[in-house]
Amino acid sequence: MTAQQSSPAQSAAPQDIRVGVIGVGRMGADHVERIARRTKGARVSVVSDYLRETAEKVSATAPGSRVVDTWQEVVAAEDVDAVLIASPGQFHREQVLACIAAGKPVLCEKPLAMNPSDAYDVVLAEREAGHPVVSLGFMRRFDAGYGELKDALEAGDLGTPLLLNCKHRNADVLPGFTDTHMVYDSAVHEIDAISFFLEEPAVSVQTVMPRSTEKAPEGLHDPLLFLFRTASGTVVTDELWVSTDAGYEVRTELVGSLGAATIGQESGLVTTQQADGRWGGTVPADFRPRFAAAYDAEVQAWIAAVADGSNVAPRSATAWDGYVAAAMCEAAEQSLTADGPVEVTLLEQPA
Amino acid sequence: MTAQQSSPAQSAAPQDIRVGVIGVGRMGADHVERIARRTKGARVSVVSDYLRETAEKVSATAPGSRVVDTWQEVVAAEDVDAVLIASPGQFHREQVLACIAAGKPVLCEKPLAMNPSDAYDVVLAEREAGHPVVSLGFMRRFDAGYGELKDALEAGDLGTPLLLNCKHRNADVLPGFTDTHMVYDSAVHEIDAISFFLEEPAVSVQTVMPRSTEKAPEGLHDPLLFLFRTASGTVVTDELWVSTDAGYEVRTELVGSLGAATIGQESGLVTTQQADGRWGGTVPADFRPRFAAAYDAEVQAWIAAVADGSNVAPRSATAWDGYVAAAMCEAAEQSLTADGPVEVTLLEQPA
Amino acid sequence: MTAQQSSPAQSAAPQDIRVGVIGVGRMGADHVERIARRTKGARVSVVSDYLRETAEKVSATAPGSRVVDTWQEVVAAEDVDAVLIASPGQFHREQVLACIAAGKPVLCEKPLAMNPSDAYDVVLAEREAGHPVVSLGFMRRFDAGYGELKDALEAGDLGTPLLLNCKHRNADVLPGFTDTHMVYDSAVHEIDAISFFLEEPAVSVQTVMPRSTEKAPEGLHDPLLFLFRTASGTVVTDELWVSTDAGYEVRTELVGSLGAATIGQESGLVTTQQADGRWGGTVPADFRPRFAAAYDAEVQAWIAAVADGSNVAPRSATAWDGYVAAAMCEAAEQSLTADGPVEVTLLEQPA
């Protein structure tokens, strides 16, 4: 490279952020592929997984990366500027705390921790560190539709939020998926949407159980309806239906005192087909067509924040959002068997 | 960087493709920003513009880049692996030929040349070079909707194409925009869509001139309608209306023997607003909301093709497509004042 | 008329059903106009109102009709074959009972009576009469969209109903409109939709009160959400918002085990307007554009049923539906101030 020599006045090309990835199962491998192929200004430098073989395989897809034996080595590595955590949820608390201790920015997939108390530990630790370190992987915040609705709310176009209606549909779930998974794997996204759109957590949650579809696996009521209420009185209905067999759909309507707004309506190619005399389009099989761009945007925004030293991107979920989600999920889980609304209690947010 | 040292078995992180950019007016500056901020695996290394000051300003936004005085220096620079041309159209032929001579992959904004004969020169030169070098910047080929329609055609879902209806609307155009600009700046995109979707060029073109809106600038009939016919008999209607004052819209319907398919229907945030008692959404002000992702995808695909040595991305427009577009535009321009259809004649496509 | 003379084998032209209308305020006057102008096979013969002057005025718009002093005279009149009741609700029970006693088919606007017990009296009286006499004016059952959804359910296309989501929006309400009016004037329509679509009444109802819009009149929580549950476990969410300032909207989604179906999406003229750079349509100011055809169809179907002696049209609401609605409304009203779900109890349906 002769560029710097021939034009010494120019600043050097910026170095890529070197990302260490902990846990490279399906989600983590996706992130490795994303960083290696599509995320500008970053590269995967170190990878670990509790299955060494998996780590080797995934590392081979990210030229320039190497494998280490333990997540601790990822956090400690000199050639790791920032850490992405995609390990199973029970390890998140400890791993994020280690990143905070090492002063390394971290993007942690949900959940932040397995219970509100553990999540709060992270909030306090980050606070003691004195600067933002933790981003939490609620990728919908980076979806174009979510962004448009957030913009409209911030611009005041919709007035005061009165109701938020969420619908969340999946083609199917794995056997063994229970009501509890419905809370922590599915409803958790709308739970974070409450924080994102309404900028206040729920103070109570109630479960409403309709009759279940015959296709629901053992141990799952499907569909389920959660009702949340915020301190200022906005009500959120969250309808979850995860064995539709049709495909993946997420729709959201915000009812505000000055107008209502909807995102997630179907679009794309609309055909009128001779075969069946119907007009319309295809429901995507899973979340990827709907949220693939959101994942890309999330990681790109995180890298930009790491590069500029802010560490946490605008509109990203923070450790505090992770704590709030944990507290709301816990209450939602309790509401599954409760009679009537369950209160959500939150510890104080550190200044 | 210690990664390579600690894990010598791993391949090194791939080097960024170093891109030289010729012409950094609005379009070129956009590309510099795209490559510097969003294109994975590439960086801007050298920049030139006929206004040195513009080149300096734009280069300053791309760390690690330097400015040279002439486009010839860009093509020749050792630290330029691939060239992006966004200069005025009259220079394209010569600049692309220089890239071919230098054996450097080039992504040239439309047009490939100012007339069919000049464009054909490029086709022949590339053919003599013996391998693909030239990509042409018809970015719509990388739009998600265009891709879905192309997929449906390739899958045979729509049968034989019978009709292609295109609508192209702009909020407004600059003063001095004439019927000829309508051909070369606006219709040219649908002209390339014919090659893209139908995989054959038009054999004739006819202009239909409706009464003009009172808002059309002097020298412009607006709206205009072009009718193309391909050798196999598919008819294309291309309706152009560039002073709608409403916003930017591009809609396409393909009528095939087994079904019809539409892209470009409005979507996004749908609101019901108290202020005016209307439901609906916003028409974007210009082409960016509609095609920003297509530009990103186009440049990313080009970089990937350069990196893997194929040089031209799948579905990208080639030099031949550029020649065909030039020939069809020339005929369309003639049709503006002709009585009835004008024939499109093409030289032979080199094997 | 010489037709009968010249073709004695032909049956005579059928005589119009002579309709007596009780109560000709806004709703009753609409019905008089409907019968006089658009309902085939019927004419208004007798009219009464507690304001004689109103009766005179409205009668003058229906050539061939005459005014009487009391509703009793309407029921008793020899030139009244069938009775339409559009008087205030508190008179309905007595008037319908009189029609049953007189053996005259009656179409009564909602409610059937002011409380479940009074409504049940009507059910029993009709049962003793031994044949159907009473139709209740839930006109949505005759809306094309409602009919399509009912057809889809009956055809089994949607499988088992799991959830029914209703949204009901008004531009505004009169001052003095309270939560109780919300139950009896607005929610009552979705309450009947439960009977219509699900073919079973609710067994419980719960009110959810979001924060109220600043535009709600004194004494009204707006929006309000009712949750109903049927015996077989289908859950119905009914969101009511009656001071939107935007217009009238009724949307319904039925979530069934084999698919989901929506009615009430906006359609009609879609414009892209230069003035505001928006695409979309107009929300109708009130219920008429949405349900005018349903009213016409309802009355026409009723007249056809009277003419053929069945008295109650297929899919029409019956006295029993009126009783069920009364019981569900009473429970909904109680739920406004209750803590948690309120049980709906129903007396036995006569065989």
Add this chain to the structure above:
Amino acid sequence: MTAQQSSPAQSAAPQDIRVGVIGVGRMGADHVERIARRTKGARVSVVSDYLRETAEKVSATAPGSRVVDTWQEVVAAEDVDAVLIASPGQFHREQVLACIAAGKPVLCEKPLAMNPSDAYDVVLAEREAGHPVVSLGFMRRFDAGYGELKDALEAGDLGTPLLLNCKHRNADVLPGFTDTHMVYDSAVHEIDAISFFLEEPAVSVQTVMPRSTEKAPEGLHDPLLFLFRTASGTVVTDELWVSTDAGYEVRTELVGSLGAATIGQESGLVTTQQADGRWGGTVPADFRPRFAAAYDAEVQAWIAAVADGSNVAPRSATAWDGYVAAAMCEAAEQSLTADGPVEVTLLEQPA
């Protein structure tokens, strides 16, 4: 009936308009059923058909009607106040002239006559009669969507019409349907739409023939495209495709200098079906779901006009519209084999 006796001051109930129907094949039988069952203020009194047996069968469905042997008897019958003509087109001219001579209002199905000259005879005859007698059955003028677009144009919301894009699709046609039928049976509706929306006839027409679908019957190019131009320069594209196998669709976009407006977009029940993972709706099998209400409204408006003595309803097609359509169809038919546009020439419109 005692009403008149007990209330002598009241005007008598209006007598039904007695309609004689000439030709009761499929279309005529539909009209008989419409008048007998749904048209307020009218009844079918006399029926004729060239097949006596058909006339008997249809008459039996309209109580009070009788059969006569010839159409001349229908026109002459004392118990016929108005005539509806649904016989084959070659008889229309003579039958309408007879109605004019008899001074009886007539609603004649399209065409008014088999050629422009014959149609002009009717225009002149009506003019000599000195008052309106003739309505022509272009029922789309009574479609709600057509009405909304007409309203928007009259209100000036769309500015000056620049382009009118029409699409007309059928599931299939009978064997023997040729290009000429395409003009006179299909395109004729859009030809009248030109008169209706633009309020001026075309001055020229050009046929554009795309490659034909393999499903087109012998002798038919399908799809076909007609281009019309009006005197003031508005261009109309009329795309016809009558063997889609999918269903019946009619869509219209008016491009005006202040905005564009579309009618005929799909609506109705929208389902997301598990069976095929698609969202959307059903394309109706034929024109009835789309235009059934338009036929009803057309006949009802005609009866109202007959009853009030105006004879021709507002917005109805007149004899002049029928002449214009005949002239435009003749030119369109010539354009099928012409090279370039064919001029439409019109005789003078009588004052």
